[in-house]
Amino acid sequence: MHPALSVLFFTVTSGMGFGLLFCLLFAYHYGVFPLPLNGLSDNVWSSLTQPYLIDIAIATGLFTLGLISSSFHLANPKNAWRSFTRFRSSWLSREAVFAVLMYPVLAIYIGALLFEMTLAANLIGLALLVLLLVLVYCTAMIYASLKTIPQWHNRYVSAGFLIFSLISGLMAYAAIVPEAQLNSLIYLPVLGTGLVIKLLYFHSLGEPQISNINTATGFGASQASITLFDTGHSSRNFSQREFIYIVGPKTTNLARKVCLIAAFVLPAALLTMNWTWAALASHYLGMLLERWLFFVEAKHVIRHYYST
Amino acid sequence: MKLGLTVDLDTCVGCHGCATACKQWNSSGTIGPLTDLNAYADEPDGPWLNRIRTYEVKAENEVSKTVHFPMSCLHCENAECVTVCPTGASYKREEDGIVLVDQDKCMGCNLCAWACPYGARELDEAQGVMKKCTLCVDRIYDQELEPEDRQPACVLTCPTGSRKFGDFDDPTSEVSLLTASRKGVDLMPELGYAPTNKYLPPRAAPQVPTHATSTSSSDAGIKGWINKMIAR
Numbered sequence: 001m002h003p004a005l006s007v008l009f010f011t012v013t014s015g016m017g018f019g020l021l022f023c024l025l026f027a028y029h030y031g032v033f034p035l036p037l038n039g040l041s042d043n044v045w046s047s048l049t050q051p052y053l054i055d056i057a058i059a060t061g062l063f064t065l066g067l068i069s070s071s072f073h074l075a076n077p078k079n080a081w082r083s084f085t086r087f088r089s090s091w092l093s094r095e096a097v098f099a100v101l102m103y104p105v106l107a108i109y110i111g112a113l114l115f116e117m118t119l120a121a122n123l124i125g126l127a128l129l130v131l132l133l134v135l136v137y138c139t140a141m142i143y144a145s146l147k148t149i150p151q152w153h154n155r156y157v158s159a160g161f162l163i164f165s166l167i168s169g170l171m172a173y174a175a176i177v178p179e180a181q182l183n184s185l186i187y188l189p190v191l192g193t194g195l196v197i198k199l200l201y202f203h204s205l206g207e208p209q210i211s212n213i214n215t216a217t218g219f220g221a222s223q224a225s226i227t228l229f230d231t232g233h234s235s236r237n238f239s240q241r242e243f244i245y246i247v248g249p250k251t252t253n254l255a256r257k258v259c260l261i262a263a264f265v266l267p268a269a270l271l272t273m274n275w276t277w278a279a280l281a282s283h284y285l286g287m288l289l290e291r292w293l294f295f296v297e298a299k300h301v302i303r304h305y306y307s308t
Numbered sequence: 309m310k311l312g313l314t315v316d317l318d319t320c321v322g323c324h325g326c327a328t329a330c331k332q333w334n335s336s337g338t339i340g341p342l343t344d345l346n347a348y349a350d351e352p353d354g355p356w357l358n359r360i361r362t363y364e365v366k367a368e369n370e371v372s373k374t375v376h377f378p379m380s381c382l383h384c385e386n387a388e389c390v391t392v393c394p395t396g397a398s399y400k401r402e403e404d405g406i407v408l409v410d411q412d413k414c415m416g417c418n419l420c421a422w423a424c425p426y427g428a429r430e431l432d433e434a435q436g437v438m439k440k441c442t443l444c445v446d447r448i449y450d451q452e453l454e455p456e457d458r459q460p461a462c463v464l465t466c467p468t469g470s471r472k473f474g475d476f477d478d479p480t481s482e483v484s485l486l487t488a489s490r491k492g493v494d495l496m497p498e499l500g501y502a503p504t505n506k507y508l509p510p511r512a513a514p515q516v517p518t519h520a521t522s523t524s525s526s527d528a529g530i531k532g533w534i535n536k537m538i539a540r
Contacts, residue, residue: 001422075416076436082395082413092419093394147388147499148425210498211425217363217377218493218507224367229374232324232360235351239427242418301496302427305361305379 001149002245003295006072011139012168012287014066014099015161019169020176021059021106022132027173027180028052029125053110055176060106062172067099091145095138098131105131136165143294150209151298156201163194164263168287171267175280187271195264198290202256205297216304228307243300244308255293262286309404310477311443312383312504313463314486316470318511320360322376326462326471327358330380330441333461338446339411343434355430355439357381358462371515378471380462381428381441382495382503383407389420389429397438405504406443414438425496426503448473476504 071077084100086093105128112121140161143152167190174182213226263286270279334357335342344354358380366372383400387407390398397413398420400406409420409429414437421429421438429440444460447453457464463473474483483506486492492506 073417074436075418075431075433076414077416079395079397079413079415082397083415083417084394086394086396089391090394090419092392092417096394142392142419145392146423147501148423211496215496215498216425217365217375218495218509219365219367224365224370226366227364228361229364230362232322232327232362233356235353237353237359238355238430238433239421242421242431243427300422301425301499305377305427 001295001298001300002242003292004073006069008288008291008295010066010070010073011161012066012284012291013069014063015136015139015165015287016168016172016284017059017061017063017066018132018136019165019167020062020172021056021169022129022166023169023173024052024055024059025125025129025132027177029122051177053113056106056110058176059169059172063099063102091138091141095135095142098135098138102128102131102135133162136162148301149298150211150301151205152294154201154204156197156204160194160197160201163190163197164287164290167191167194167264168283171276171280171283174271175276178276181274182271184272188268191264191268195260198260198264211301211304213304213307216301226307228305231306239302240306243302244306245296246308247296252293252297255289259286259289259293263290309475310385310504311404311406311448311474312476312483312506313380313443313460314472314474314483314492314506314508315378316468316472316486316490316508317375317377318508319468319470320376320378321468321470322360322362322374323467324360325465325467326378327356327360329461329465330358331356333444333447334439334442337442337444339409339439339442341432341435342439343432345433353433355432357428357430357439357441359427365510370512373510373513375510378462379426379428379495380505381407381443382426382501382505383441383443385502385504386500388423388501392419392423394419406445407440408442408445409438409440411435411437425499425501443473476506 071080074080083093083096087097105124109121109124109128112124137158140158143149144154144157147153170182170187170190174180174187214224217226219226262282264283266286267279267283270276270282331342334340342355342357344352346352347354358378360376360378363375363377364372365375383405384407385405387398387400390400390407394417395413395415397410397415399408399410401408416431416436416438418431418438421431429438431437432439448458448460450458459473463471472483472486474481476484476487478484486508487506490508492508494503495507
């Protein structure tokens, strides 16, 4: 699959924004890891400048940047509003609905905080946590629901998107909330789970595929050897540009190693040294490489018609 | 009704007439234009709703064959391209099973093309919307045309008659009978898209004995050749 830069940037950045918001809400309402300030001050309106709200704004900025970037891969963005209409069947439509729903729910949540409606803030905070999980799952299912791309049509894709989003959020949390002093008992298991899921995903890419040029052309029963003689057109067409993106195994094998080290191993080491911004930078670059690999190692079945 | 095509791989000669007729008709039809980019340059580009690839097929104990393989939208029963469409631009008609793209609703996200195993959908980059075979929906129901002309452009133009159009729900239609007698196949049946269009595999041709002719005299060779031609 052709790795469109806007899609790589969108999925990694918005994943980090959603993960960061998840970590902030979790920390604030359930106190799993420490916050910069315990709760809000007595003066309601001065609390607008409080770190918790600023951190929420940073998370919102991150996923908004990602969402804006996602519209760059639309060839006809003026119809983008219509993508809210097929909620019942399309994962992309569900993602769009939930992504846009984030904003009013978040606004109500911040309102509840400012007016010190604790019960409401707790309830809406919980709703936001669920919404974030559902939203990232929808993003993953856009890819995982495609039977045409066997490398994506498996259980590691949705598990991966969820855990990678959480890891990105945790890395951002550690960096922008330095007072938090994340405990290694929190970040090591999370990073480890991400590493294992990515390794399992890489392993699953080696599984035999059910489609081949024989099933594609219908000469399957004859077990004939089939080779493409002529594509019938003189330059690369839309399908070839979009779906057939060939990178040699040498490059992808190296990229896999760099991705695993940069996204998971190195951030763990840097966090133990409390170099939180370095851990975040390494993880973010590692995730961009992970998403690039996610596309270039995904092989659409149309390649069988082109003998590639 | 379940309208679709049969494509006879035995008689298709790979002339690209179907693709050309398709491009001509649909450039000005309901989904037109089909914008060409760099039409007179080195890398001409643009959406085609039908493409013909050519394969060399070599089965064991058989001579190798050249098979021309036209592919357009197969109007699947489980059309995942419609399921994934977030805008509702892609739809499958209840009444005849034709899969269409509403050009006014498409936002050009390409996800339907990703979901199609057959490469049947191509983005018109000038217009930013997805293009695909309409089964000439603007022609097959046109009461102004003679009944025999109410067929897709590709079927009408095919010089060898290798493309047939009809209703697969009707067991007595030409396409149903052809599919039964020629053992028509689905492409990539393992994906479960249940394509409507069927491909009729090449007939098993007897092997031509090429080695025997080289040893006989030219006289007997020509005589033998004439006899063989008459016998046909």
